[in-house]
Amino acid sequence: PEGWTDLDTKAVDTVRALAADAVQGPQAGHPGTAISLAPAAYLLFQKVMRHDPSDTNWVGRDRFVLSAGHSCLTLYIQFYLGGFGLELDDLKSLRTWDSKTPGHPEYGHTAGVEVTTGPLGQGVGNAVGMAMAARRQRGLLDPDAAPGTSPFDYQIYSIASDGDIEEGISSEASSLAGTQRLGNLTLIYDNNKISIEDDTNIALSEDTAKRYEAYGWHVQTVDWTNDGKSYGENIKALNDALAAAREVTDRPSFIDLRTIIAWPSPGKQGTGAAHGSSLGDDEVKALKEVIGFDASKTFDVDPAVLEHTRGLVQRGKDAHAEWQKSFDAWASKNADGKAMFERLTKRELTPGWEKALPTFDADEKGVASRAASGKVLTALAPVLPELWGGSADLAGSNNTTPDGQPSFLPEDRQSKKFSGSPYGRVLHFGIREHAMGAIMNGIAVSTGLRVYGGTFLTFSDYMRPSVRLASLMKLPVTYVWTHDSIGLGEDGPTHQPVEHLTALRAIPGLDVVRPADANETAWAWKTILEHSDRPAGLILSRQALPTFPRDTDGFAAADGTAKGGYVLKDSEGDPEVILIGTGSEVQLAVKAAEQLAADGVKARVVSMPCVEWFFEQDEAYRESVLPAGVKARVSVEAGIALGWRGLIGDAGRAVSLEHFGASAAAGVLFEEFGFTPAKVVEAANESI
């Protein structure tokens, strides 16, 4: 392309040599893609993207998502060349303890990494989320700016491998990106037809470009293989395609970039061997000879090349300064917007927001916690504009739509039931839980927005890989998982969670919050939103739950929710047994305690909406709730007991469900499966 020099060509070859050398160290890694994609990555990082190596958090930067996370060197070497903070020693310590260059890019660990990738397909979903976040952010801060003129306009680029294309999550996210008309998104498919099992023809024979056309994307092909006849890295063609992609603003862009993996490695190009293993000394030397490098040297970088590529530091500063002018101009005219922007950047909530939280009067019939959650969202919508979200086609069931709020939809995608605008705040993911999870992660990493997404608790399984990544990245996303037990009723065992609470509590860093009534639900939202350093799953009932009479009749206030576990209703005098319940089963513990009291047994009821929060409390508090001296304990939760053994101890009894559910009315199921006050009383007596 214009302005491309011999030094650029040499820099690209330097990338190849460094990639080959770096993997020789740990003798494991993925050199092939880093070698053959060197020109594409270099073009993006040095010529195309607007970014500032000195400030990788600059809000106006273009974003890059390496969905093909195994090719981490594609990023690390550009970070080195561009001056983002990595040096040769970092490349030399690839994949070793405490290095800045782990085996897959890790968000928050290496400056410039926008999102943790590696589990395939996730990055495509993240990029879609980033593109959606950019539009929502623009809508909040600068909605009237002409396209491309706002300081909040930027591009999202992503590179996907064959594996990303095969994973269903990328299909889900890409279909939705078409519906959402995400013109700020460009996905480059490194179509090299090689994966770990070598030639992808054994498992992937589709016409992927046509598939993306079917999604409504703007599709271009850049064929460096010249239909298999000869290989030529036509960088201008790729640059032109990227420019065309930016020009198309009413659709996302897909570039089918046909490459040969590990090219020009003479012995291993185009083979699965180059994908996931070091090339070996001989092949590294042969590669260096092909590109005219000294085969006897490793990590050999011509100072002129580095000086040339580090020019990006100043260019980045200049671009940033230029942008700052437009930002300042915007800020001077938008004092409120600027205040909001700064608040969001710090992930702070609107001062006094919590006053908007509803409280619920005592009511024996009560309300489903999903309905209470819906009322909370409706109440918070006006005071927390950054809070947005939706459902995987279960909006009405998940109660995720705040009353009167507009949908986030292009003009031509609105329906009778859901109107809105491209800047709206109610998200419609379709029946795509997995993409929903990845999109939420993309939203959370790229802006200060707070996002939630709903489905039935059972289908948390469909999105689990993304939930794990949110936990690993410590992202403040909130899952609204309703229909949280056999209380779901007639839909039967496929839809009734049994093992899910335990399986989710198993994920390190995820808060699993299952409120017992409407007021705990409000406190759960409050506490979740006050955490900006972790994801949470809010576990809600389909069926009505009694709203306990707080601060009367021996019931504690609901603020104990924030501590994860608290004495909801104590016995008169020291307890002989502690009944620990969560969610819809707390009412059973309350009734059982009353029965036990009538029988002369002192039972304390502990509501334990969030085990994780409880264990964050100091020992004195925990001891005050669960005194070590009281060994008789009963857990009551409509799920497996596995996770409760530690809390109830050797003498404890669990009222639990150790098998799948069944199709019948909820009341019948609770009765048939032994979730009754009488069973809790029985367990308490056994435990004593």
Add this chain to the structure above:
Amino acid sequence: PEGWTDLDTKAVDTVRALAADAVQGPQAGHPGTAISLAPAAYLLFQKVMRHDPSDTNWVGRDRFVLSAGHSCLTLYIQFYLGGFGLELDDLKSLRTWDSKTPGHPEYGHTAGVEVTTGPLGQGVGNAVGMAMAARRQRGLLDPDAAPGTSPFDYQIYSIASDGDIEEGISSEASSLAGTQRLGNLTLIYDNNKISIEDDTNIALSEDTAKRYEAYGWHVQTVDWTNDGKSYGENIKALNDALAAAREVTDRPSFIDLRTIIAWPSPGKQGTGAAHGSSLGDDEVKALKEVIGFDASKTFDVDPAVLEHTRGLVQRGKDAHAEWQKSFDAWASKNADGKAMFERLTKRELTPGWEKALPTFDADEKGVASRAASGKVLTALAPVLPELWGGSADLAGSNNTTPDGQPSFLPEDRQSKKFSGSPYGRVLHFGIREHAMGAIMNGIAVSTGLRVYGGTFLTFSDYMRPSVRLASLMKLPVTYVWTHDSIGLGEDGPTHQPVEHLTALRAIPGLDVVRPADANETAWAWKTILEHSDRPAGLILSRQALPTFPRDTDGFAAADGTAKGGYVLKDSEGDPEVILIGTGSEVQLAVKAAEQLAADGVKARVVSMPCVEWFFEQDEAYRESVLPAGVKARVSVEAGIALGWRGLIGDAGRAVSLEHFGASAAAGVLFEEFGFTPAKVVEAANESI
């Protein structure tokens, strides 16, 4: 179509009336699709499919998968009309306790249900698996028959809803079905553009037919909406399309059937309200008026209609008898094949098969359990032809390819690395773990074949919804999950399982088997294959594990593996502490016990490869392994401790990993994260 009578038309309308009535009972369910798809379902069940209501296990039957499982009435009403065993009372007890008509179709519960569906997208994957199973079965039993002439030739039909189409799992499975050229598969997409959030335009705007063309499918459109201008149920057009689909044998077929949900319900057709809620009395009456039924009656079936539709019973018997002739002719010429067929039908293994299992000599350096598993598969391949499987693009890493065995691939999909035939036995799923899971379920329900599928343990998350369904259906599928801990090393936290063992053990009915060495691995395979009533996950190491000296030096034989937990190496005299390990951590327990012995502490080492199997043993055996009197216990497993609390008790200590891993060499990680004999010794002393 030819032969269609007024009674057929009335029968179709009877379906609609029954669907509307049935949902009025529980006041919840999904009437809309059952009403509008009535003609399609009736055509399939009464006119198109070859099946026998009196024998729903007939191997020669065509299979039908209702991927849109929420529309269970689509099945139940055909079962009623066709004489499969349901009567009007069953329809009246829809979605109630102990009925034959649960909220979603359940395999093994209602005769005629081929697979449990409801979690969307799964059925499409199941159908692809059934189509693959049919080909493999044919290859085993009748490979040389001309197309369409074998008693093992049958068709697989499936109906998918918008939700099935949106879920990524169906994209994965459909892409692979194109690669596999599954000509025996026809997928009907009920394209009604309505889901729970009403008009799907808010989330689904793709050209789905074009997408299936991109996958390489044979695609037809049957548009009953006449491009939105008028509605006409052109049953002949659908019948013709089904016939054309059968004619195309080198590709799967996709029929884009454009319908209006709940048609001709006058007030609710084409609305989300008709999807998942009862129509309400007024609308049910209005519907009956439109179709000329007595609106004052419910569950009203004209005896002439029932007599007409129950004619299927005799037609089915006739077809079965006709088929029996061809089967008998085949059997008379294929005595070995017939014996194998009967063995597979009973899910019995080849007599003496276990003699082929390898044993492994003691070796301190040892072998990775994944490698031992590969040797087992290679050894079993010749004696268990029904055992087949593959990997989600990690064949070499999962060691799932038995040496010298052919791939299951159409002629034009083979590669240099993987040759084979359409009848081969090594499966290549591509990087599609979720589809792999659903395909395995489809294979397991439709034939006596035993299938396994591999990926990294971390990515069990990607396939978890299918694993849950295998557990719910009690299907004998085997997951080969390798790289089972931080022992995976350099790839880092995205690829290192931490919570997965616990999360999988949480699923009711799934055996989680983590052998400690090569001989336990062989015994694990043996025990897994001897179970035909449940799935199992085989959890294998990347890194080498010492092969213990069995029956010498105090080590027990490996046959204890079959009991789930056993004393691997006992203390001299009654133990003071019990060290319980699994997999790669058992060696740490062994070394710790030696150290403790040197310190004068008597420590027993228990290897616990499968907690589920252990709890199936009688109490006396369990007590012999874990005497209640020995309270000092230590669990050693490179994952979270959550699941071990019950086994180690209040006095126990867990050597565990309560956070995510890191990118470094495995040895470094075990050391840094405290998995050393010294730490186990420390924990043992604490516990004592």
